[in-house]
Amino acid sequence: MQAKLHFIARGAKLSKTAGVPPAPPEGSPQADAEKSQGKVYADLRQQVTDRIVAMLEKGSNVFRDRWSLAACRGMPCNGKTGEPYHGVNVLLLWDAAIERGYSFNVWLTCRQAASLGGQVRKAEKGVMCVFFQPAPACADAPPQKRPVGKGGVLGSEEDNAGWRPTGGLICKAFWVFNVAQIDGLPDAVSVTALTRHASTLSPVEAAESLLQRSGARFRHGFDQAFYAPSRDEIVLPHPARFHSPENYYATALHELVHWTGHPSRLARAFGRRFAHDAYAFEELIAELGSAFVMAHVGMVDATIEGHAGCLERWLSVLKRDRTAIFVAARHAGLACEYLTGAWNRDTAL
Numbered sequence: 001m002q003a004k005l006h007f008i009a010r011g012a013k014l015s016k017t018a019g020v021p022p023a024p025p026e027g028s029p030q031a032d033a034e035k036s037q038g039k040v041y042a043d044l045r046q047q048v049t050d051r052i053v054a055m056l057e058k059g060s061n062v063f064r065d066r067w068s069l070a071a072c073r074g075m076p077c078n079g080k081t082g083e084p085y086h087g088v089n090v091l092l093l094w095d096a097a098i099e100r101g102y103s104f105n106v107w108l109t110c111r112q113a114a115s116l117g118g119q120v121r122k123a124e125k126g127v128m129c130v131f132f133q134p135a136p137a138c139a140d141a142p143p144q145k146r147p148v149g150k151g152g153v154l155g156s157e158e159d160n161a162g163w164r165p166t167g168g169l170i171c172k173a174f175w176v177f178n179v180a181q182i183d184g185l186p187d188a189v190s191v192t193a194l195t196r197h198a199s200t201l202s203p204v205e206a207a208e209s210l211l212q213r214s215g216a217r218f219r220h221g222f223d224q225a226f227y228a229p230s231r232d233e234i235v236l237p238h239p240a241r242f243h244s245p246e247n248y249y250a251t252a253l254h255e256l257v258h259w260t261g262h263p264s265r266l267a268r269a270f271g272r273r274f275a276h277d278a279y280a281f282e283e284l285i286a287e288l289g290s291a292f293v294m295a296h297v298g299m300v301d302a303t304i305e306g307h308a309g310c311l312e313r314w315l316s317v318l319k320r321d322r323t324a325i326f327v328a329a330r331h332a333g334l335a336c337e338y339l340t341g342a343w344n345r346d347t348a349l
């Protein structure tokens, strides 16, 4: 049974930042009393899902237009550590960067900005991101000392708010600011973060290298693009049939994400949870995963061809299940790491 999660702000300062009232642990007498009084606390996962559904509802090609636009700016990364953000945070930061017109996809927590000599300008609004950590043993236990995430991108405790024991994972929020919102930062912060993962290959060369090093079997000369699990091979139209080399690689990368789900690789399976929507859910993962990979190789202005999207079904899944986007983004992130991790190792020398 899916654990029910709620976001509970903790600490007046943090709550003010988040615009969420402080709340007692769910299930406590105080919480029950306040619930009976009709007080409602923000549900963090629902907030994130609502934001992403709103993105999707902006247009029928949001993944391929809006997020391709975002992807061409690369993966959002932390300005202090240079490490990329992961999962659903990539979507949240991409959308914020487009919405607000930031040219650098580099982000810092307030504390990180201060540690670099910067100051977030007054009235600037941060972008809420989320991370997960194991739930404490009991409801009244203090939150665990927050582990620093990969590259320290999780921010400090002061940059985070909300915890709730669930018997599994708790979902916590942290806020980051784009370097464009911060005064006093050394110029090197943006440049260093952006060039840390830069490749000497062009995006098309990098995509071709990634395809070759994956070891996947490709067959060309067909009308449509698809991955055939039974034969474990990727079928594509001839490259000359595509409108541009970028479109060919975007399409091939989409199919390559499907390929990572094979039992011998990431063994992606959704069980009964998404039984009726397994196809649409796998498509959502492939769209997200290929956007992540395209961002990684710096692919610009690429469109997936010969493969129909299924926006309405994605929306239906996301609206019914407020944690679905987290699951999809996690699988997409794993697929991206599976593909680019091997690629990075092989091209590091």
Ligand SMILES: [Zn+2]
Pocket (backbone or CB within 6 Å): 254, 255, 258, 283, 286, 307
């Ligand atoms: Zn597909």
